Amino acid sequence: MAFSNKSCLVLATILMVGILIFSQQVSSQGECGGALQGLLNNCAAFVTKFGPQTDPSKACCDVVKAADVPCVCQHIPPGAELIVSMEKVVYVANFCGKELPHGTKCGSYTIPPASSFEIEE
Incomplete structure (x- = not known):
């Protein structure tokens, strides 16, 4: 199925509105040392449901390395998983x-258990 320029623009607009709503919910919680806003700004393109899984940018990784990721995982606002x-x-x-x-x-x-076929070092 081919997308027209108009369809891509509509999809991008919906995605950005969703990210802004998610950002508003997250920043109002004030959780996780303020890392959530940086993660949204630098990593949103790599975690949306739309498109293939791709390796994140260096800027995204820099923010992830400084973030309390388990805290972020615990404070995902309701509805965010519609776009993330x-x-x-x-x-x-x-x-x-x-x-x-x-x-x-x-x-x-829930992160699945390690496969029994994985070799432990």
Whole structure:
């Protein structure tokens, strides 16, 4: 299915409105040492439900490395998961060196246990 320029503009507008609403909910909570706003500003493109999973930018990783990611996961506002993929959030955290333990909840997503086929070092 091909998207027209108008469809892409509408989708981008909806995405930005959703991110702004999410940002407003998050910043009003004042949780996690203020890291949520920086994460939204630098990592939103890498955690939206729209589009493929991609490696985050250095700017995104810099913010992730400084953030309390478990705190962020515990304070995902209701409705945010309509636009934010928790699986991508976990991927970005892991990629940036902030691996979350198996069984940790990030929003409604629970990080699955390690596969029994993985080789432990």
